[in-house]
Amino acid sequence: MAEAKSGSMDKIVALCKRRGFIFQSSEIYGGIGGFWDYGPLGTELKRNVKDAWWQDMVRNPPPGPDGREFQMVGLDCSIIMNPKVWEASGHVGGFSDPMVDCRACKGRFREDQLDESPCPKKPSKMAGQHGDCDLTEPREFNLMFKTFIGALEDSSNVAYLRPETAQGIFANFKNVIDSSRVKLPLGIAQIGKSFRNEINPRNFTFRSREFEQYEIEFFCHEEEAPIWYEFWRDVRHSWYTGLGLTSEKLILRNHEGAELAHYAKACADVEYDFPFGLAELEGIANRTNYDLKAHMDKSGKDLSYFDPQRGEKGERYVPYVIEPSGGVDRSVLAFITEAYTVDENRASPELMKFHPRLAPIKAAIFPLVAKDGMPDIAKPIYDEIRKHHNCQYDAKQSIGKRYARMDEAGTPVCFTIDGQTKEDGTVTVRNRDDASQERIDKSRCLQYLQDQLAAD
Numbered sequence: 036m037a038e039a040k041s042g043s044m045d046k047i048v049a050l051c052k053r054r055g056f057i058f059q060s061s062e063i064y065g066g067i068g069g070f071w072d073y074g075p076l077g078t079e080l081k082r083n084v085k086d087a088w089w090q091d092m093v094r095n096p097p098p099g100p101d102g103r104e105f106q107m108v109g110l111d112c113s114i115i116m117n118p119k120v121w122e123a124s125g126h127v128g129g130f131s132d133p134m135v136d137c138r139a140c141k142g143r144f145r146e147d148q149l150d151e152s153p154c155p156k157k158p159s160k161m162a163g164q165h166g167d168c169d170l171t172e173p174r175e176f177n178l179m180f181k182t183f184i185g186a187l188e189d190s191s192n193v194a195y196l197r198p199e200t201a202q203g204i205f206a207n208f209k210n211v212i213d214s215s216r217v218k219l220p221l222g223i224a225q226i227g228k229s230f231r232n233e234i235n236p237r238n239f240t241f242r243s244r245e246f247e248q249y250e251i252e253f254f255c256h257e258e259e260a261p262i263w264y265e266f267w268r269d270v271r272h273s274w275y276t277g278l279g280l281t282s283e284k285l286i287l288r289n290h291e292g293a294e295l296a297h298y299a300k301a302c303a304d305v306e307y308d309f310p311f312g313l314a315e316l317e318g319i320a321n322r323t324n325y326d327l328k329a330h331m332d333k334s335g336k337d338l339s340y341f342d343p344q345r346g347e348k349g350e351r352y353v354p355y356v357i358e359p360s361g362g363v364d365r366s367v368l369a370f371i372t373e374a375y376t377v378d379e380n381r382a383s384p385e386l387m388k389f390h391p392r393l394a395p396i397k398a399a400i401f402p403l404v405a406k407d408g409m410p411d412i413a414k415p416i417y418d419e420i421r422k423h424h425n426c427q428y429d430a431k432q433s434i435g436k437r438y439a440r441m442d443e444a445g446t447p448v449c450f451t452i453d454g455q456t457k458e459d460g461t462v463t464v465r466n467r468d469d470a471s472q473e474r475i476d477k478s479r480c481l482q483y484l485q486d487q488l489a490a491d
């Protein structure tokens with residue numbers, strides 16, 4: 036994957052900080068590499084992305100292929116699990132990238148990324164290319180964060196912060212089947228934090244050490260796995276386009292031959308062409324029944340499923356799994372990148388053209404001036420809309436500055452109460468994308484907004 040620096044990423048990072056989308060974690064202490072905080076606008080945006088995913092994948096997923104029925108349920112697993120989970124999954128043994136250390140600068144670099152990793156002593160040169168560089172042989176470096184449970188810090192108390200949400204789902208497969216009246220094909224979905232001690236966190240939030248994932252493990256019979264794989268690959272790709280990643284920057288890339296993980300039968304990545312290069316937002320894989328079998332071996336528990344609808348007497352089998360596994364922070368960054376627009380015809384040229392479902396603030400209500408009875412008309416409109424949608428009331432500064440602030444936040448519509456409102460009861464509606472204006476009756480503001488949100 037190409038990940039290089041680009042000028043326009045700097046502008047996006049600057050807007051994110053200035054307008055409170057994303058801050059460096061612990062900034063007042065100089066920050067901490069690979070960790071990020073979401074500010075007020077970023078928190079709303081990220082929440083909208085997660086809500087859209089949950090609504091569109093779990094509560095109201097698209098119809099199955101050829102009218103096939105399926106069920107979706109949710110899980111919310113602990114971050115720290117029994118370490119045996121990570122032995123069974125292969126993370127304790129194998130979740131590592133070969134690394135080289137530099138004896139001269141004490142830097143540590145991924146062996147496969149040496150030509151993208153600047154030498155800390157001379158950043159214009161890459162690691163190993165500066166005369167003083169003194170690299171070791173490659174060594175394995177485990178990406179899982181380690182901690183200790185209880186008072187004693189010894190090897191019997193070691194635990195790990197989960198590096199993916201998937202294993203919590205596999206470990207609970209039987210619990211879900213036994214406790215909920217569900218049958219296969221069944222998807223179990225989870226959104227939650229994961230942690231990886233990335234050697235070279237970079238490209239803003241794209242490669243972080245703490246990040247959030249949205250994952251589905253979709254359990255089905257082996258024979259049906261290829262159909263469900265194609266279904267989920269296409270559903271996940273079109274979910275991103277439906278939420279505004281409509282440009283040619285979004286691609287679906289099928290993995291071939293050697294690129295496939297040893298246990299996977301098929302895999303595709305949804306990738307986005309960021310200013311730093313084409314990079315993965317989500318992977319969709321046919322993982323076979325590798326994980327459930329590994330947990331059966333390690334735990335000694337039977338994780339097979341009896342399917343009464345197969346054959347004459349039913350069939351017992353260990354289900355295959357289709358896994359759409361995405362990163363919330365990466366998709367938030369893609370939505371931000373796609374929304375970022377510069378319109379030189381505006382006094383403040385930067386605006387964020389978020390899809391209305393994702394926009395952190397759905398509407399703003401402005402009295403043109405904070406007197407002449409205008410706030411008295413504006414406040415009830417604000418109070419009505421805020422019961423349903425995140426909206427903002429602002430009576431300070433010139434109206435042009437207030438519109439510009441809302442453009443930068445990506446707010447689709449603004450309602451302005453002005454002199455004419457008192458005469459004929461109409462307000463100005465101002466549209467973010469083309470700055471066009473029209474007048475509607477003040478009683479129609481909420482309905483107008485809801486029509487706009489439903490239209491896209």
Ligand code: ATP
Nearest residue numbers: 233241242243246248315316317318360361362365
């Ligand atoms: P990469 O090759 O970019 O490291 P990966 O193939 O290891 O990613 P997976 O293990 O498939 O990633 O994880 C599923 C998803 O989790 C990824 O598609 C990505 O969106 C997200 N993800 C993985 N690692 C990170 C990270 N360090 N920071 C942010 N998101 C991540």
